[in-house]
Amino acid sequence: MKALIAGKNEINKKVSAFLADNGFEVLLAEDVDNLRYFEGEAGDFSLELAGEKTRVDFVILTELPARLPLPVGGGRVLSLYETDKTNLTTRRERDVSVVFLMDYFCESQMSATLRALEDSIRLARSKRRVYCLSRFVRTSGYGAENLYKEARNEGVEFIKYESLDIVFRDGRFVIKACDGAMTFDISATEIFADGTRDVGDSFRLAAKKLNLRPDSNGYLLEDRHFLAPVRTSRRGVYHISRDVAADDLKSALMYIAGQVRARRSENGRDVAVVDGDKCVLCCTCFRSCPHAAMRPDSDERIMRNLAEACEGCGICESLCPGGAITLGGKKEKKSGERPDSGSPANGRGTLVFCCENSAAAAIDEALTMLGERASGIDVRVVPCGGGISMEEMGETLCSYSRVMAAVCIEGSCRHLDGGRRACLQAGRLSALLERAELSGSRVACVEVSHAMPGMFADALADFADSIQEP
Ligand code: SF4
Numbered sequence: 452m453k454a455l456i457a458g459k460n461e462i463n464k465k466v467s468a469f470l471a472d473n474g475f476e477v478l479l480a481e482d483v484d485n486l487r488y489f490e491g492e493a494g495d496f497s498l499e500l501a502g503e504k505t506r507v508d509f510v511i512l513t514e515l516p517a518r519l520p521l522p523v524g525g526g527r528v529l530s531l532y533e534t535d536k537t538n539l540t541t542r543r544e545r546d547v548s549v550v551f552l553m554d555y556f557c558e559s560q561m562s563a564t565l566r567a568l569e570d571s572i573r574l575a576r577s578k579r580r581v582y583c584l585s586r587f588v589r590t591s592g593y594g595a596e597n598l599y600k601e602a603r604n605e606g607v608e609f610i611k612y613e614s615l616d617i618v619f620r621d622g623r624f625v626i627k628a629c630d631g632a633m634t635f636d637i638s639a640t641e642i643f644a645d646g647t648r649d650v651g652d653s654f655r656l657a658a659k660k661l662n663l664r665p666d667s668n669g670y671l672l673e674d675r676h677f678l679a680p681v682r683t684s685r686r687g688v689y690h691i692s693r694d695v696a697a698d699d700l701k702s703a704l705m706y707i708a709g710q711v712r713a714r715r716s717e718n719g720r721d722v723a724v725v726d727g728d729k730c731v732l733c734c735t736c737f738r739s740c741p742h743a744a745m746r747p748d749s750d751e752r753i754m755r756n757l758a759e760a761c762e763g764c765g766i767c768e769s770l771c772p773g774g775a776i777t778l779g780g781k782k783e784k785k786s787g788e789r790p791d792s793g794s795p796a797n798g799r800g801t802l803v804f805c806c807e808n809s810a811a812a813a814i815d816e817a818l819t820m821l822g823e824r825a826s827g828i829d830v831r832v833v834p835c836g837g838g839i840s841m842e843e844m845g846e847t848l849c850s851y852s853r854v855m856a857a858v859c860i861e862g863s864c865r866h867l868d869g870g871r872r873a874c875l876q877a878g879r880l881s882a883l884l885e886r887a888e889l890s891g892s893r894v895a896c897v898e899v900s901h902a903m904p905g906m907f908a909d910a911l912a913d914f915a916d917s918i919q920e921p
């Protein structure tokens with residue numbers, strides 16, 4: 452098997468050595484701009500690198516997002532990682548005060564918190580005034596709790612802020628930090644922060660060249676626990692983040708080796724099937740597929756599904772204007788439909804579409820909590836909220852008086868934006884009903900997680916009460 456290492460990173464040597472020792476052929480693309488094109492699926496990616504056409508089985512992206520914080524309040528904030536702080540411990544001036552600013556540019560990672568705690572202890576010991584400002588207190592794991600205690604004992608001040616106002620004046624940062632009750636005035640000579648709103652051009656370019664779907668901050672997997680430790684939105688393409696490289700590079704590489712040797716087709720999930728007679732090659736599915744599993748075939752004038760890459764989420768099926776896509780070629784009821792509760796098909800009751808990655812894990816408990824009131828609620832489990840089309844929800848209103856889409860919370864959808872898509876579709880249907888002078892409140896969309904049956908039960912009860920049965 453052949454691997455492509457894409458990106459400039461000091462760990463490339465270690466990654467190459469590991470792959471070679473484990474029988475993989477290695478291709479290195481330190482400058483991702485040399486990647487002319489890259490397409491295909493796990494086990495069969497074709498690419499052109501510096502004029503050479505070749506193919507690889509998988510890719511390890513080692514390019515890292517930049518972490519150069521942007522200026523704040525007119526002053527230059529220093530990077531928590533990239534800045535050597537030793538000089539701060541030796542500087543003569545007595546009034547050096549330092550702020551470690553977390554969760555400001557994006558939600559800070561545990562490794563950043565640990566780094567800030569270690570540095571703040573060192574600086575506090577050298578009699579510097581040190582503040583740690585963060586939105587969240589991360590104490591679980593990695594010895595963070597002890598570091599917090601140690602830092603407090605050394606005199607580090609912790610503020611869990613809700614709002615911040617920062618200006619740079621006369622060579623110092625003047626900070627107003629409000630924790631919802633009190634406002635703290637801090638004057639600091641240095642601010643160190645992690646994260647940035649800008650992952651940098653080379654990282655953005657790498658994600659684009661490999662057709663990966665970053666989050667709103669441009670990161671690939673930092674906040675997406677379900678992709679940990681190294682998976683990306685595209686099967687067969689892995690990303691070694693800073694944290695993973697720092698924590699345990701070897702296990703991450705062993706994980707990748709295991710993944711690429713276990714071919715996917717065994718898992719039996721329905722993949723998208725395109726009916727060539729109906730497809731008009733509008734490319735909507737190609738643009739909307741979060742897993743790069745569609746490829747336009749301009750010779751045959753049809754869209755091709757890449758089965759090895761397809762996650763069977765159904766997003767393309769719900770968006771295809773020609774109705775040319777079906778999951779597993781099946782057009783009948785989706786899997787996971789619960790037996791009728793015996794009453795609703797007469798235009799009464801509620802049908803709830805539940806995403807299998809979130810709501811489906813909470814619905815049983817939610818229905819139990821509703822007790823009697825659960826009668827008249829039917830459930831249809833779907834692979835992803837994004838696969839629920841407006842038309843499908845509309846159709847159910849022929850036999851139910853209400854329809855609800857229960858989907859993943861923003862940011863935790865395995866198909867990246869499935870939940871947001873479902874809520875958009877529900878909103879469109881509701882607006883359409885209103886325009887037809889029908890009650891748009893017969894449609895609802897709720898974001899839930901597997902751990903929120905109580906909230907789910909309340910949402911179902913409120914929805915049932917929102918409209919009287921005909
Ligand atoms: S969205 Fe439908 S019609 Fe458009 S290219 Fe895809 S399969 Fe074809």
Ligand code: SF4
Nearest residue numbers: 740761762764765767
């Ligand atoms: S089912 Fe999902 S993963 Fe598969 S092609 Fe459609 S949008 Fe992409």
